[in-house]
Amino acid sequence: MAVTTSVVLRYDPSRADNRESDRDSTWAGSVTLVDSSLDVDLFDAAPGILRMPDGRESEFMATSGSRTEVGLAGLGPAPFVEA
Template sequence: MDGTEVPVLASLVITLDPSTVENFTYDRMKTWAGSLQTDADVDLFDAAPGILRLPDGTEGEFMATSGPANHVGISGLGPAPFG
């Protein structure tokens, strides 16, 4: 929210809505989610939305959804920053 950057350990997945299997493409109805953990003294819920930047520079927006302040479940907003 205030531009603070902290290192995180991320565990992420992409899912496909099974109801879209007819005429299947990898670009239809994908979502991404996972969890982020940090040792930094921050509340990851303060990132609303947060920006996850991967080592290769790609970025994706997320919202924290559950868990304690330093180990949160997340839901991705928009395209996944990974393949």
């Protein structure tokens, strides 16, 4: 299923050793269905999996929204940043 995402990586400003692959960094954003006619409810993502075109993936939880567009909170390292 194709989606459009808008995500950001957040670092802990109190740490000098932040890394993109660090489990203490967090990522969040939104996910929107490309084809809203699909019989899919994104809000049921508990957890969902965000898989990048190169195969990297990570779990996320839907935090708010509707059937076709939800906010998300990432679980684990961000899949969109090289480790």
